[in-house]
Amino acid sequence: MNTHKAPARVPATGTTNDFGADLSLASVLVVDDEPGMRNFLVKILAPRCKRVEQAANVEEASAALDAAHFDVVILDNVMPGKSGLEWLREQRKVGFYADAILVTAFADLETAIEALRAGAADFVLKPFRSNQILNAVARSIDRQHLQRENYLLKHELSSEAMEGRGRLLGSSKGISDIREILARVAPQSIPVLFTGDTGTGKEIAARTLHALSDRADKPFVPVNCAAVSPEAIANELFGYIHADQQSAGRQDGLLFHARGGTLFLDEVAELPLPVQATLLRVIEELRIRPIGSSREVPLNLRFIFATNANLEAAVEAGTFRKDLYHRINVLNIKMPRLVERKGDILELSAMFMRKFSVEMGVAPLPLSEGVLLKLACYDWPGNVRELRNLIERSLILGEIPPEFCDAEHCEFPAAADSLQAVERLHILTVLDACDGNRAEAARRLGVSRKTIDRKCAMWDA
Ligand SMILES: Nc1ncnc2c1ncn2[C@@H]1O[C@H](COP(=O)(O)OP(=O)(O)OP(=O)(O)O)[C@@H](O)[C@H]1O
Ligand SMILES: [Mg+2]
Secondary structure, three states, rough: OOEEOOOOOOOOOHHHHOOHHHHHHHEEEEEOOHHHHHHHHHHHHHHOOOOEEEEOHHHHHHHHHOOOOEEEEEEOOOOOOOHHHHHHHHHHHHHHOOOEEEEEOOOOHHHHHHHHHHHOEEEEOOOOOHHHHHHHHHHHHHHHHHHHHHHHHHHHOOOOOOOOOOOOOOOOHHHHHHHHHHHHHHHOOOOOOOOOOOOOHHHHHHHHHHHOOOOOOOEEEEEEEOOOOOHHHHHHHHHHEOOOOOEEEEOOHHHHHHOEEEEEEOOHHHHHHHHHHHHHHHHHHHOOOOEEOOOEEEOOEEEEEEEEOOOOHHHOOOOHHHHHHHHHHHOOOOOHHHHHHHHHHHHHHHHOOOHHHHHHHHOOOOOOOHHHHHHHHHOOOOOHHHHHHHHHHHHHHOOOHHHHOOOOOOOOOOOOHHHHHHHHHHHHHHHHHHHOOOOHHHHOOOOHHHHHHHHHHHOOO
């Protein structure tokens, strides 16, 4: 079997562009017993596709499919031994994850119907011109991309996963450290586990990690393990093959759809134990076997996990596999609670105010010193999500709820010197975040060390 590798991307000029940019990302297997025809097809395809391999018979073709994933298989129908369509029908039962384009010299109705039943995606008559075959492959690739995009969009819409979008804001030490770790681990494909209380930004951090990686232009697929029923989740994740009398069809799982990109398994503690076992194998071997199939598909995928449950306790209680826990806990990033980084409240509130006022088409409400003080005094059990909801609710009501307006019960004074009080709160919070390191706090606040010393002396801090 020969492998022909074209340059990663074909320049967007000349004839190559006529078939769409997606063609340059395609992997194609050519199955034909005639060396002349194989060479002809490879010569046409290799300069325009990412990877082209060839097989001289169905045995070689099966071996090629076992070893790697192909987007398209160009299949000669008449070969000694087994016909292309017979082989295709068999392969569907084992697990066939490509589009098949059938090449045949006999265009009778019977063959066409048979091809349709066997699930061939297209049909090209011999003799053909190079454009015809390139068009057929490009059409297949386009259709696959659209199907995948459509599936993932539907999934995203149905899972209400829209809220964890946007930029990871904050200049507190907690968030700055996390941003630094994310940038450091983004280029690697190691699994990352985000822990932390509800609403602390685990999903937004996971999306940031994906966006910083070289997978950024590939799918980020979030799956909320708590939202899918335990009976359905294995099919949903790994896909399955279903057989009827005529042929075997397949439903690709989210892992397969996410290939090349990142899979975000949220609330991972909720996964049923049998699915945990399968997942462990997938992470270790980076291959998946859809349910009901005997062929595995190689998988290029980064895994990110999140939970606000105590996984160690779940392991103790026997509801979470210990081996899986160790496998996913390579790098654990704990998202700090909002009370631990009060210095970020101002930035976050201002961002939510801007965002929701634009979305709702209403004027933003002023975030007065009194309000900011109140926000800083509250302990935010729902963390950033609670802050976000408060701002959204305020814009709907047209005012900030009274409990966040009157600063009476706040431990910080809000009298004539309230601006100083806000300043004091901010500086002390930053100092806190820097473990009392004044030089570091001065650097972050963009003021001189002397200013901090002077203020602290004034406040007796
Ligand atoms: N640092 C941040 N910068 C900007 N927005 C944030 C930040 N942290 C959280 N948010 C926002 O707060 C909301 C909750 O965040 P997210 O969904 O990431 O939390 P979570 O940790 O996944 O919570 P849960 O455990 O309940 O699923 C989202 O709207 C998110 O955009
Ligand atoms: Mg979440």
